[in-house]
Amino acid sequence: MTLAPWLQPAYGQAVNAFLAGRLGHAQLLQGPERLGKLDLAQALAARLLCQRGDAALPACGACTGCRRLAQGSHGDFRQIGIELNEKTGKLKTAIGVDQIRDMSEWLTLTAQLGGPRVVLIETAHRLNPQAANALLKTLEEPMPGRYLILVTDQPKALPATIRSRCQRLEIGLPARNEALAWLATQGIRGEHAAQLLALAGGNPGLAADWGEAGLALYQSVRDDLAACVKNQAGVSETVRRWLDDADAERRLLFAAQVAYGLGRTWALAAAPSPKTPLAMGRLQEWIDGLNRLRLSLSQPLRHDLSLAGLLVEWRQLLQDSR
Ligand SMILES: [Zn+2]
Known part of the structure; x- marks a missing residue:
């Protein structure tokens, strides 16, 4: 080997x-x-x-x-x-x-x-x-x-x-170019490799495990969150879909990454809105709540209620930040 x-x-x-x-x-x-x-x-x-x-x-x-x-x-x-x-x-x-x-x-x-x-x-x-x-x-x-x-x-x-x-x-995480070179040996190349590696927080083993299916799942989580803001999807339907299979934990992880990405966009905005500092605080609380929920998934709690609350807060947060 x-x-x-x-x-x-x-x-x-x-x-x-x-x-x-x-x-x-x-x-x-x-x-x-x-x-x-x-x-x-x-x-x-x-x-x-x-x-x-x-x-x-x-x-x-x-x-x-x-x-x-x-x-x-x-x-x-x-x-x-x-x-x-x-x-x-x-x-x-x-x-x-x-x-x-x-x-x-x-x-x-x-x-x-x-x-x-x-x-x-x-x-x-x-x-x-x-x-x-x-x-x-x-x-x-x-x-x-x-x-x-x-x-x-x-x-x-x-x-x-x-x-x-x-x-x-x-054993530490390898440098980005070493990780990308190794992913190429696993058949994962180019933009997909870079995206997966970023999603996996720089961990090439995790990125390889997730593969193309991981990218598709991330995309679907991002779409669900966008639909939620536009009131295009029922919260309870989204909750059911997110929690009802073995990918629940990864969906919550990806949802947190969508939120981090949004926070970065706000932080780097050329002309930040006066609402940004307040929204950033709420965003961080939202991510904390999501992480708590993710870590509690193995415990017998009402995860659906917590997630529904988070999705409603997400909608409110994005509407208020405009
Ligand atoms: Zn020997």
Whole structure:
């Protein structure tokens, strides 16, 4: 697997530390979502388990260690994450303490291939409190040749005691031209690539995930908001359409971006209206309200009433600002 270019510096840093015998017992791989952190963690695990350890960068892909890892049968590698609840068939909501205790015990056993043992914990911020405590005990008693790689896009949701016992590998958003060059390799080019990247706040992984459908969704949100101002669409009909499918969260995110765009236009206007300062304050409050609603979508609340209120306020705000 080829790592995205923005992952390569962190990969090189970790491998060099490993070759120099300076790689810590635990790595915390953190950064924004969808940037390929799990790919990086797996590539690093593969490199640690590759038996041709003295060679330069990537895992060789040919030794016994590499072949077993590729077949999913390497006895010295474990990947831990949210498991399926076998009774309900749904994903559990957290990484449980049994998973961590089991892993800690396994770490103390002799390595099958005589090399290191490596554990990868994905979505590490989803450890439940007991699991986090159990992990802390393991982190406090490092063993030679045992490596943990924790992956998260919400490091602040991890206890500080865990964070402080890890070496940090930070993945940041790439520069715009690097992101655009990578999007081109994913088949997204030109104006669409620039628009998607801006919508995704500079995150190329998110932009690639959204793709053309993301642009179309953004356009429809912008049209809905414009229709709302002109009283062309019923508020309740728009509310239903916005909230009734899996795209609800993204629609609210895009609606906030439409509002940011409007704020920018007002701020850059050659001849600002005397009404602008007041309208800007209301616009910011509107965006805050929308963000609160977006973050509360997973909770069992009356989201439809909140959104209807926001759409009515949007209409009023734009009519008043004229
Ligand atoms: Zn190998």
